Each structure stands twice: as structure tokens, then as C-alpha cells.
Amino acid sequence: MTMVPAPVHEDLFEAVLGDEVDTVVRLLRSGAPAEATDEDGGTVLYTAAVNGHAAIVRLLLAAGADPGRGSGETGGDLPLCGAACNGHTEAVRALLAVGAWPDQREEHGFTALAWAVRQGFADTVRVLLEYGADPSLPGPDGALPLVAAARRGSAPIVRTLLSRGAPGGEAALAEARSWMGRDVERVVREALAEAYGAGRVPDGGAAPGGAAGRDGLEGFETVTRRITEDGGVTLEVEVLRDGIPVAGREQQTGHAAIVTLLEESLGLRPPPEELAERALRCGDPALDDWTEAAEALARRADDETFDAAVAWCGDGDPVRQTFGAEVLARLTAGTSARAGFGARALPVLRELAREARDGDLVRAVVRALGVQGDPAVLPDVLRHAVHPDPRVRRGVAVAVTGLVPAGHREGVTSLITLARDGDATVRAAAAHALAVAPDDSPAAREALADRLDDPDPVTAAEAARGLAIRQDERAVPALDALLVAEDPEGPAYRIAREALEHVHDERTRLRLESVLPRR
Structure with missing residues (x-):
């Protein structure tokens, strides 16, 4: 058949x-x-x-x-x-x-x-x-998931695996430590040279293939990209021949953060200075290598850590000062505040706020002052409301949220000015701070009303919320428009929905709750 x-x-x-x-x-x-x-x-x-x-x-x-x-x-x-x-x-x-x-x-x-x-x-x-x-099943190379994640350099994956009780912590720590001291780009290039080139060429050297040979890949060109993602930097090296990609490798570089995570999970306690050096080698307060070190120190909540952070704040290096201020911010917020660190940190932070000029340092100090929850720090924070870095101006608006009392002219005026900022993130943060402030002056209301047509929908939604809190009738058509136009999964829609609890007229509230989004 x-x-x-x-x-x-x-x-x-x-x-x-x-x-x-x-x-x-x-x-x-x-x-x-x-x-x-x-x-x-x-x-x-x-x-x-x-x-x-x-x-x-x-x-x-x-x-x-x-x-x-x-x-x-x-x-x-x-x-x-x-x-x-x-x-x-x-x-x-x-x-x-x-x-x-x-x-x-x-x-x-x-x-x-x-x-x-x-x-x-x-x-x-x-x-x-x-x-x-x-999370305990090894891969085909025999490596446990936690070890493979440490080798990869992905702090978010290590964090997730640890939360699920993944085994192999000691082996993963050894793997991460071995990578922490390496030149990752060189390692990736050498691996590509072994696979595609004619052997390794020293950095800056020449190879028979001409200019392309300086990358250790005879007859090829290479392109290196550094992509900031997932709290770290991913290094991509791509091999080109005649301008066409033929191969490539990538490697994440969050090994210092991974070492810190694994040490904590294993109950290890390196000296504060060792953790600080990891953050300083990274140099970027937005990356995991920095933030994990700061968080690990803050969780200790002891005098040794506090004294080290104060000493870093007094250092002449702005990067080290920034790290010290970030540790103090974490030590004086939440449950750590009960240890009495806030009162001891306040003079240090206020002095630093008067002297700081570097953008990252000012942001860290402003944040640390804001978490004190004390209106007495407002002058120290508001002095930076005109800083040239929009991230600092946004930080000021966030720091004073909930701190500006009714009738505090300088605070309200600063928030009104920030709500008109050229940067959308600054306007949104300032509109939120103004919305929840207890001040119900005509100036505050008009500043919020001016932002109802803001091109940034989050700013417009915060302004509508502020007017709804004040029972200003101008909030209703603004909320109606936002609920129709905005993405139901987006922040502006969420803020508008939250604002409905402040609409006291039941018929109006029920009508707004039934509005269907255009999407």
C-alpha cells in the first residue's frame, strides 16, 4: 500500500x-x-x-x-x-x-x-x-539553576531563585566571585576569538587580518554594545564580516550584586567597607551592584553600619558621599527608624544638603531628608528645587510629598513652580505632591486646574485627583475624559479611578464608575 x-x-x-x-x-x-x-x-x-x-x-x-x-x-x-x-x-x-x-x-x-x-x-x-x-534540577552541563544564573550575571534571576529556595548557594557564590574581578568584555571577546578567530590578540595589538584583528578576531570586525536593563548592564559583542553579523555573544554583569545577595542568603557578613567598594566600582546608584550593597547594609541596622555611613558622608569623594547618604536614607526609614538613627543622621544630612552640588549626591541627600517625615527639613530640601538636573527636581517633589503643611508659602510656591516644569516626570511628581497637600488656597487650586490639559496624562490625572480631593467641580469633566481616553492598564487611568473615591455626589460618582474606556 x-x-x-x-x-x-x-x-x-x-x-x-x-x-x-x-x-x-x-x-x-x-x-x-x-x-x-x-x-x-x-x-x-x-x-x-x-x-x-x-x-x-x-x-x-x-x-x-x-x-x-x-x-x-x-x-x-x-x-x-x-x-x-x-x-x-x-x-x-x-x-x-x-x-x-x-x-x-x-x-x-x-x-x-x-x-x-x-x-x-x-x-x-x-x-x-x-x-x-x-529550581533544583541541573541543566545539561550539570550546573544548578542558581549557579548558571550567577555565571550569567543576572541579579534578578538569582533573586527570584533564592525566593523559591533554590539550592547551590555556596557554588553560586564562588562562581559570582570568580566573575566579579574579570574584564567581562575581554572574556567575551576571547570566547568569540576561540570560536571564530585565529587565536587571541593582546588588547591594542594588530593581527594579520588588518584593523579588525585588534579585536582578536582575524578577518572580522566586532561591535560592542552596553545595554542597561534589568538593574544591570548587558554586554553584547557582535562579530561582523563585510558589515554583516555572523555571530555574537552576550553577558550580564551584575556579579557584585549577586555576591551580595548570596552572602546574605548564606548568613555571611562582610565588612561595611567591602560592600561600599562594590557599589563604588559600579558608580551608578540605579544599578543592582549599588542598590543591593546599600540594602544589605541597611538591613543590618546596627551602629557599625551607621558610623560607616556617616564617615562616607564626610568623605571628599561625591560618589562615596552619595553611597553614604543612600545608606542613611534606608537606615532612617521604616523599621530601622525605631533604632533612633534619624535624629543622629539629621545634622549630617542637613550639612550635606547645604554643600552638595553633584546631581546624584543631591538626589540621595534629598531622599534621605524626605524620609525623616519632619517639616523642619523643608528648607534644606526646597533649596534644590531649581537644580539643573530634572531628576533632582523630581526628587525634591517626591521628598516633600506629605510634608508641606497648609499655609506653608515657600513649600506651596515651590510645588506650583515644579508643576510647571519642562520635564514631564517633574510635573507629575509635583502635581501629586500638590494634590495630596493639605493646602486648599486659591493658588493651589488654580495651579492644579492649569495642569488638567497637561500633555502628560499622569500629570493631568494627578491634577484631577487634587481637585477632586478639594471638591472642585472642574475635576469631574477631567476625570470623565481620562477614563474614556487612557489605557486601562496605564498609570493615568489608575489614578483617575482612585480619584473617584473623592467624588462625594453619589450620582456623579456612579456615572463616572460606569464610563467605558475607548480602548
């Missing part, structure tokens, strides 16, 4: 590749199988998953596609692994929601978690763990 080959539904595959949801629906309704395969044995579900077309993944699953069926000539490729390997979190979620086994291994031993960890996709890792992926 002659075997008739199964039909290849090219139109379905084309629609899936093009993310044409309506076409996929039509083809499925007309009889195209949800488990169609191409001439190489690739399944249509795998094609949708590996390309991150989550809506089509859901359609195919609803039409009967098996989430655990292998794809390819040997059936060794899994839809869940294909989605996880490329960081398609919503496709991963869709597969897990219908019963895909999170720990199913592909042909070469990879699980979805092993892929997501090694590729650095923190959101995907989080979803896999939420659906029961085992």
Missing part, C-alpha cells in the same frame, strides 16, 4: 509566522489541524511559541494542540522550551496554563527553566517557577 504523505498546511504556517490571528482563526474553522506539521516535522504550535505569538499559541491550544508534543525531525524540540529560550513569557504562560510540564526535557537535556536562566530572561524564570518548575 502506498503511503500518502500528510498535507503541509503552508497557509497556516505562513499565517502563524506573520502573527495573523484572524487568518489563523479562519483556517482552523475551515478544518486546518491545530497539530499540523511542516515537511521537516516542525509543529505549528512550536512555530507560534518560538516566535512569541502568544495569542496564536492560545488559539492552537484551544483547538486541541498538545502542549507537550515534540517538534522537528526527531521530535526533540518542545514548544515550552522554544518560548522560554527566546524570552516569550506570555507564550510560556499560555502553555503552562493548559498543563505543559515545566520540567519536561528537550532532546539535548534542556528544560525551559535551564534555557530561560542561561539566556537571562528573568520574567520567564519567574513564571516558570510560579507554575512549579523545579
Whole structure:
């Protein structure tokens, strides 16, 4: 008997590749199988998953596609692994929601978690763990997920794995420490040279391939990119031939933050100065290497840490002073405030506020003063309301939120001025501070009304909230417009909805609550 080959539904595959949801629906309704395969044995579900077309993944699953069926000539490729390997979190979620086994291994031993960890996709890792992926299963190289994440340099993934009790802390710490002292770019280049070049070339040296050889890759050019993401810096090195990318590698660089996280999880307590040096090597208060060190010190809440932070604030180096102020901000906020650090830190911070000029330092000091919750610090904070750095001006607005008493002319005037700032983030923060301030002067009301038509919807929503709190009738049409126009998943819509609790007229409130967003 002659075997008739199964039909290849090219139109379905084309629609899936093009993310044409309506076409996929039509083809499925007309009889195209949800488990169609191409001439190489690739399944249509795998094609949708590996390309991150989550809506089509859901359609195919609803039409009967098996989430655990292998794809390819040997059936060794899994839809869940294909989605996880490329960081398609919503496709991963869709597969897990219908019963895909999170720990199913592909042909070469990879699980979805092993892929997501090694590729650095923190959101995907989080979803896999939420659906029961085992954080103790090693990958095909034998490395536990925590060790692989430490090698990768992804602090967010390490943080997530630790929250799920992942084992291997000591090995992961040794791995992270070994990377912390390396020149990561050089390591990546050498790995590429070994794979694609004619051997290593010293930095700045020449190779027979000409100018391209100075990168250690004879006959090739390389491009290096540093991308700030996920609380750290991802280093990408791409190999080009005749201007066309032919290979590349990437490496995250949050190893100092990972060392700090793992030390805490293991109960280790390095000296404060050692943690400070990690932050100072990073030099960027926005990155995990800095913030994890500051948070770890603040959690100690002891005199040794406080004294070290005060000493750093008195240092002549603005970066070290910034770190000291950030540690003091954390030590004097929340539960640590009960230790009495606030009163002891206040003179240090006020003096630093008078002297500071560097933008990062001023932001740190302003924040540290703001968390004291004491209106007496307002002059020290408001002196920086005209700082040239918009991040500082925004920090001022955030710091004085809830501190400006009714009738405090300087505070209200500063907030009104900041609410007219050229930077949208400054205006939004100032509008919020003005909205929740107890001052109900005509000047405050008019300043809020002036922002109802602000091009930044968050600023407009904060202004509407401020007027609603003051029972000003101008809030109602503004809230109506925001609830119609704004994205229901966005911050402006959320603020407008929250503002409805201040609309006391029941009929008006009920009408606004029933407004349907245009989206």
C-alpha cells in the first residue's frame, strides 16, 4: 500500500509566522489541524511559541494542540522550551496554563527553566517557577539553576531563585566571585576569538587580518554594545564580516550584586567597607551592584553600619558621599527608624544638603531628608528645587510629598513652580505632591486646574485627583475624559479611578464608575 504523505498546511504556517490571528482563526474553522506539521516535522504550535505569538499559541491550544508534543525531525524540540529560550513569557504562560510540564526535557537535556536562566530572561524564570518548575534540577552541563544564573550575571534571576529556595548557594557564590574581578568584555571577546578567530590578540595589538584583528578576531570586525536593563548592564559583542553579523555573544554583569545577595542568603557578613567598594566600582546608584550593597547594609541596622555611613558622608569623594547618604536614607526609614538613627543622621544630612552640588549626591541627600517625615527639613530640601538636573527636581517633589503643611508659602510656591516644569516626570511628581497637600488656597487650586490639559496624562490625572480631593467641580469633566481616553492598564487611568473615591455626589460618582474606556 502506498503511503500518502500528510498535507503541509503552508497557509497556516505562513499565517502563524506573520502573527495573523484572524487568518489563523479562519483556517482552523475551515478544518486546518491545530497539530499540523511542516515537511521537516516542525509543529505549528512550536512555530507560534518560538516566535512569541502568544495569542496564536492560545488559539492552537484551544483547538486541541498538545502542549507537550515534540517538534522537528526527531521530535526533540518542545514548544515550552522554544518560548522560554527566546524570552516569550506570555507564550510560556499560555502553555503552562493548559498543563505543559515545566520540567519536561528537550532532546539535548534542556528544560525551559535551564534555557530561560542561561539566556537571562528573568520574567520567564519567574513564571516558570510560579507554575512549579523545579529550581533544583541541573541543566545539561550539570550546573544548578542558581549557579548558571550567577555565571550569567543576572541579579534578578538569582533573586527570584533564592525566593523559591533554590539550592547551590555556596557554588553560586564562588562562581559570582570568580566573575566579579574579570574584564567581562575581554572574556567575551576571547570566547568569540576561540570560536571564530585565529587565536587571541593582546588588547591594542594588530593581527594579520588588518584593523579588525585588534579585536582578536582575524578577518572580522566586532561591535560592542552596553545595554542597561534589568538593574544591570548587558554586554553584547557582535562579530561582523563585510558589515554583516555572523555571530555574537552576550553577558550580564551584575556579579557584585549577586555576591551580595548570596552572602546574605548564606548568613555571611562582610565588612561595611567591602560592600561600599562594590557599589563604588559600579558608580551608578540605579544599578543592582549599588542598590543591593546599600540594602544589605541597611538591613543590618546596627551602629557599625551607621558610623560607616556617616564617615562616607564626610568623605571628599561625591560618589562615596552619595553611597553614604543612600545608606542613611534606608537606615532612617521604616523599621530601622525605631533604632533612633534619624535624629543622629539629621545634622549630617542637613550639612550635606547645604554643600552638595553633584546631581546624584543631591538626589540621595534629598531622599534621605524626605524620609525623616519632619517639616523642619523643608528648607534644606526646597533649596534644590531649581537644580539643573530634572531628576533632582523630581526628587525634591517626591521628598516633600506629605510634608508641606497648609499655609506653608515657600513649600506651596515651590510645588506650583515644579508643576510647571519642562520635564514631564517633574510635573507629575509635583502635581501629586500638590494634590495630596493639605493646602486648599486659591493658588493651589488654580495651579492644579492649569495642569488638567497637561500633555502628560499622569500629570493631568494627578491634577484631577487634587481637585477632586478639594471638591472642585472642574475635576469631574477631567476625570470623565481620562477614563474614556487612557489605557486601562496605564498609570493615568489608575489614578483617575482612585480619584473617584473623592467624588462625594453619589450620582456623579456612579456615572463616572460606569464610563467605558475607548480602548
